[in-house]
Amino acid sequence: MPDPEAKVPNPRKADLERLRRDLAKEVESIRKALKNPTEEIGGDKVWVGKNARTWHTELDGRHKRLGAQVDKLLPLVDAAIRGEPEKVTASEARTYQKVV
Template identity: 30%
Template sequence: MAEEMVPNPRHAQLVELLKEVHSRSQEVGKAYQRVYASMQSEKVWTGPTAKKWTNEVGDNDHRLAQLVRQIVHAIEEELHRHPASVTRSQAELIRRQLAGRP
């Protein structure tokens, strides 16, 4: 008789991590966008230093988006390596490994 299939703890952990990355990146991205929009309006600060700083904020926003895409891609690749369901004994072994126990 085949062993009962249960949710894979590692898969579930990666799904939660992916949700967290999306949530946090949106928070930070919105913060950058608000600052960038305020600086571009030239109602907050003007001059050459302000323009340079505004460009740096825009560059950082683009860099953040690129890094988030790389992180999401890496998590998704790892997620595809772990099936959503495993046998009960495999799930117990995975839980022990995740807890740092042999």
């Protein structure tokens, strides 16, 4: 019978590290998701007038807020990774894997 206190690699930490790698690949495209529409509507080539300016202002604000929120994602995941131990007991690992 295995030692009940035997330590194994932490599967939650491994999942968080995988999430961070995947997210790092996508952050820039998410940050820029509204860039082209914002520039097109604000550039007087697609749409002009009072309503166009209103839409541009709204879209530009959303673009900036999206960028600010995306900039918080990697630090949040990094903090979660730092908070996880390298190893956990085998029973803790099994419990985590059952839940996930």
